[in-house]
Amino acid sequence: xxxxxxxxxxxxxxxxxxSIIIVFIFFIxxxxxxxxYSFFRLNITGTKKYFVGMNNFVRxxxxxxxxxxxxxxxxxxxxxxxxGLGISLAIATVANKKLKLFNVYRTLLIxxxxxxxxxxxxxxxxxxxxSIGVITNILERVFGITFTYFNNSTHAVIFITITxxxxxxxxxxxxxxxxxxxxxxEIIEAAIIDGAGKWRxxxxxxxxxxxxxxxxxxxxxxxxxxxxxxxxxxxxTEGGPGxxxxxLVYKLYRDGFISMNVGYASAQSIMLLIIVSSVMLLQFxxxxxxxFYGT
Numbered sequence: 001x002x003x004x005x006x007x008x009x010x011x012x013x014x015x016x017x018x019s020i021i022i023v024f025i026f027f028i029x030x031x032x033x034x035x036x037y038s039f040f041r042l043n044i045t046g047t048k049k050y051f052v053g054m055n056n057f058v059r060x061x062x063x064x065x066x067x068x069x070x071x072x073x074x075x076x077x078x079x080x081x082x083x084g085l086g087i088s089l090a091i092a093t094v095a096n097k098k099l100k101l102f103n104v105y106r107t108l109l110i111x112x113x114x115x116x117x118x119x120x121x122x123x124x125x126x127x128x129x130x131s132i133g134v135i136t137n138i139l140e141r142v143f144g145i146t147f148t149y150f151n152n153s154t155h156a157v158i159f160i161t162i163t164x165x166x167x168x169x170x171x172x173x174x175x176x177x178x179x180x181x182x183x184x185x186e187i188i189e190a191a192i193i194d195g196a197g198k199w200r201x202x203x204x205x206x207x208x209x210x211x212x213x214x215x216x217x218x219x220x221x222x223x224x225x226x227x228x229x230x231x232x233x234x235x236x237t238e239g240g241p242g243x244x245x246x247x248l249v250y251k252l253y254r255d256g257f258i259s260m261n262v263g264y265a266s267a268q269s270i271m272l273l274i275i276v277s278s279v280m281l282l283q284f285x286x287x288x289x290x291x292f293y294g295t
Contacts, residue, residue: 088172
């Protein structure tokens with residue numbers, strides 16, 4: 001029995017319409033409003049606004065707090081991306097071994113990503129608690145290190161870096177694992193026959209074949225580090241101690257919703273979009289050149 005499907009020129013638009021509507025309502029309209037308000041100074045109730053032109057944007061680069069937050073965000077992003085991808089690749093390589101019960105182990109690896117940033121922050125805050133934390137007790141008893149992220153700026157930055165990296169591990173591992181399982185075994189065998197050891201065959205053969213996956217995860221982890229850590233910061237450190245964890249996304253929240261400086265916060269949101277877009281363009285321009293899409 002044959003069935004015929006009558007195509008319609010409106011069908012593709014109909015199927016795309018839910019996504020287009022969501023993007024328009026939750027991204028395009030708020031983005032346009034932020035751009036509009038970035039040229040104004042509003043009173044605390046939002047009933048009056050005064051046109052200030054580019055003053056809010058000029059003020060950003062005269063604000064030492066914003067500059068410090070910008071430097072911190074870039075340093076934090078580099079650490080999260082570098083350590084996150086490195087650790088994930090190592091774990092995925094081990095998980096790719098054909099050993100007993102490893103199917104269960106691979107399934108459990110996605111769990112960290114399933115947790116929200118806020119829940120992740122609470123879990124790690126308990127483990128790093130100076131009084132009852134398992135990790136802090138180990139650090140103090142074994143290494144003699146007193147770890148207190150509550151009142152130590154360096155410890156606070158280390159804490160959020162570890163927590164944010166762990167949160168993204170499951171996502172990275174799943175993609176690396178899929179990439180490793182897609183590497184043809186014949187290529188690896190040929191490299192071994194030619195005299196390449198396991199270490200050399202990994203970096204000269206397997207890793208280049210993983211470059212599309214690595215590049216994709218580079219982009220996704222960068223976006224994650226810039227945009228998706230508000231819940232973690234808000235629940236655990238609230239930007240402290242002493243604004244040591246004042247990332248751009250959290251400063252934007254404080255200025256916009258606590259200080260009610262809507263115009264200034266809107267300028268920060270536009271600038272954050274420009275900064276992240278510039279980073280993405282640089283990644284596509286320079287990093288993608290090293291991506292190998294063939295086998």
